[in-house]
Amino acid sequence: MSIPTPLTTRRILLIDDDVDLALMLREYLEPSHLELTLAHNCAQGLPLALQDSYHLILLDLMLPDGNGLDLLRRLRQTSRRPVIMFTAHGGETDRVLGLELGADDYLAKPFSPRELKARMCAVLRRFEEKPEEPAAALNVGALSLDAATGRARLGAQEVLLTGAEQRILEILMRAPGQVVAREQISLYALGRAADRYDRSIDTHISSLRKKLRLDHAGDAPAIRNLRGLGYVLAGAA
Missing domain, CATH: 1.10.10.10 (Winged helix-like DNA-binding domain superfamily/Winged helix DNA-binding domain)
Structure with missing residues (x-):
């Protein structure tokens, strides 16, 4: 997948069963060229996450039909696509497990949309950066x-x-x-x-x-x- 230019819309996959939160985030983020696709459980989210069509994945830890950590583990078998995890109550064990399985960052619920947007932009910027000259090994x-x-x-x-x-x-x-x-x-x-x-x-x-x-x-x-x-x-x- 090609690297988007700064003004190109980034495609974001949000996997979270909180429908109100998902709709609120979509309304808040889309004016900033962050286009959200919504999935509300593992069955919907995993096939989408395995596609090479999203620039970033937002993944809730607790889903109605499974655990976000299991979905992340499956994703990391084949993909380096960046992932930000949502964890309830900021539990340290959940955060550590998520990072160990390959999450790039995490946010504890509840969080502000402004902070999420800042974290998303930081992760996207890192992932999309290209060296000015080819880097030697x-x-x-x-x-x-x-x-x-x-x-x-x-x-x-x-x-x-x-x-x-x-x-x-x-x-x-x-x-x-x-x-x-x-x-x-x-x-x-x-x-x-x-x-x-x-x-x-x-x-x-x-x-x-x-x-x-x-x-x-x-x-x-x-x-x-x-x-x-x-x-x-x-x-x-």
Whole structure:
């Protein structure tokens, strides 16, 4: 699917059983060239989510015929399409699970349409950005990343990353052995500053460690946490 120009309408899939909320969001967002397709359960939403015709998916955690996390897990088997999850009451367990399964961001209900729009624009901007020049492959030990395509390899094995995971890995691989502050990582990977209690970056990095087996994969490097400073991609032993 081609990258839209700044004034081109972005097609958004909203999967949420709250019909009043869905209609209100459609009315609020569409004047900003954000066109919403509505689905109110897993049966409606999953086939649409698997199509390559949406720029962003908004996904509620609780649906009448299933769990949004299961739908996200199915989607991430084949797609890097960005996803923002809605979670009720801001439960930490739900947020962590959603991020670990590949959500790019989350919002706790109730939320303001203005904040949702800001999060959507940040995620879309990250996903649509193209480097001015083709990016050379980054290599640290057995780990390689093509920043232009988001494809990562650990040795001969290709690993599917979400957009947020790819950008976190990229910023760390561009400065191997150097500490990168959480604030800097959050601005680059999520498009927003991280507040004191926001654990999104930590959760994304935990998912990265699991996917890439960085801490125990032979000559692969390791992502280290330096408390109060940030993260560093340490060279292979």
